[in-house]
Amino acid sequence: MERKVGTVSRGIRCPIIREGDNLADIIVTSVLEAAESEGFSLHDRDVIAATESIVARAQGNYASIDAIAEDVREKLGGETIGVIFPILSRNRFAVCLKGIARGAKKIVLMLSYPSDEVGNELVSLDQVDEAGINPYSDVLDVARYRELFGENKHRFTGVDYVSYYSELIREQGAEAEVIFANNPREILNYTKHVLACDIHTRARTKRILKNAGAEVVLGLDDILTSPVDGSGCNERFGLLGSNKSTEESVKLFPRECTGLVEDVQKQILEKTGKHVEVMVYGDGAFKDPVGKIWELADPCVSVANTKGLEGTPNELKLKYLADNDFKDLSGKELKDAISRRIQEKKENLVGDMVSQGTTPRRITDLIGSLCDLTSGSGDKGTPVILVQGYFDNYTQG
Numbered sequence: 226m227e228r229k230v231g232t233v234s235r236g237i238r239c240p241i242i243r244e245g246d247n248l249a250d251i252i253v254t255s256v257l258e259a260a261e262s263e264g265f266s267l268h269d270r271d272v273i274a275a276t277e278s279i280v281a282r283a284q285g286n287y288a289s290i291d292a293i294a295e296d297v298r299e300k301l302g303g304e305t306i307g308v309i310f311p312i313l314s315r316n317r318f319a320v321c322l323k324g325i326a327r328g329a330k331k332i333v334l335m336l337s338y339p340s341d342e343v344g345n346e347l348v349s350l351d352q353v354d355e356a357g358i359n360p361y362s363d364v365l366d367v368a369r370y371r372e373l374f375g376e377n378k379h380r381f382t383g384v385d386y387v388s389y390y391s392e393l394i395r396e397q398g399a400e401a402e403v404i405f406a407n408n409p410r411e412i413l414n415y416t417k418h419v420l421a422c423d424i425h426t427r428a429r430t431k432r433i434l435k436n437a438g439a440e441v442v443l444g445l446d447d448i449l450t451s452p453v454d455g456s457g458c459n460e461r462f463g464l465l466g467s468n469k470s471t472e473e474s475v476k477l478f479p480r481e482c483t484g485l486v487e488d489v490q491k492q493i494l495e496k497t498g499k500h501v502e503v504m505v506y507g508d509g510a511f512k513d514p515v516g517k518i519w520e521l522a523d524p525c526v527s528v529a530n531t532k533g534l535e536g537t538p539n540e541l542k543l544k545y546l547a548d549n550d551f552k553d554l555s556g557k558e559l560k561d562a563i564s565r566r567i568q569e570k571k572e573n574l575v576g577d578m579v580s581q582g583t584t585p586r587r588i589t590d591l592i593g594s595l596c597d598l599t600s601g602s603g604d605k606g607t608p609v610i611l612v613q614g615y616f617d618n619y620t621q622g
Contacts, residue, residue, distance in 0.1 A: 236607025244285035293324025509594030527589035
């Protein structure tokens with residue numbers, strides 16, 4: 226019988242992960258028990274993916290606000306620090322801001338507007354237009370911001386982040402000053418010691434500031450790159466990708482985990498004879514069409530992956546073939562023609578019209594986004610995802 230199902234993404238329920246757990250064993254056992262329970266089999270090139278959160282938890286990669294404060298004080302001088310372009314998030318940045326403020330006497334907080342890097346709005350574009358403001362050149366202080374826009378609460382969280390972040394800073398004993406600007410050079414009118422808190426544009430921001438005469442320029446990826454008083458750390462990403470753990474601590478992005486994905490791959494091969502691919506994933510790269518918020522608050526989608534997940538898709542656009550090359554065919558004749566074309570396709574379709582409209586993204590970003598949507602971030606209890614049939618095409622039964 227002809228196969229009627231293509232890609233399948235399954236959430237795999239797992240035990241609650243604690244520090245020190247053997248995560249590879251837990252992942253493998255959970256996948257195999259799910260297969261037995263639900264009556265499905267593993268196949269070559271299936272993908273097993275684990276969310277970064279359980280990896281960091283198993284590693285015990287946590288840090289206190291005091292550790293953040295000590296590192297900030299040591300690296301940025303502990304006086305007036307410019308904190309620029311943070312995202313507006315209670316989970317992602319608020320606890321980090323507590324630690325940063327605890328390590329300084331004054332924070333000059335420079336917020337991008339009308340929204341942050343991932344799309345959280347301070348004000349709407351319509352409000353900016355109506356006020357006659359040019360966000361590329363106009364710099365606002367809090368008084369001018371309030372005069373123009375009043376109080377603006379986030380549509381999903383109900384938080385006025387200007388007030389919220391200001392209060393967090395003051396609660397840590399630091400003076401707070403807030404400005405609104407999109408040119409990083411503006412912060413140098415207030416201090417030459419700057420912490421760039423943007424995620425995906427951080428290299429450019431640091432370069433601009435250094436070229437403009439900043440004395441010390443660091444990013445969140447430069448804070449907690451090594452342990453402070455026994456804390457966790459992340460050598461590559463620092464505080465980037467961290468999440469709130471408690472009111473006084475954060476869970477950092479996982480450290481090196483190539484060994485984990487290779488261990489899971491090896492165990493599955495030994496137990497089932499199937500060669501699967503494995504990855505650890507962070508936020509998926511997708512945008513909410515209503516709130517206009519990008520999910521991608523982690524520094525990358527794939528923290529680690531086995532080699533078979535490298536590269537980009539090499540796919541034909543079936544509707545292009547159907548509407549152009551085989552527009553006069555139908556039924557079995559059409560199916561056979563398209564199947565032959567797929568079987569004969571080149572190894573590299575870049576620039577070929579028959580691939581136009583296919584997604585030009587890395588396989589790890591595509592699969593990671595699928596996994597993130599499947600697992601969710603709430604109470605589903607499925608931090609491991611099994612993706613089957615992803616690498617199949619129309620010709621495979």
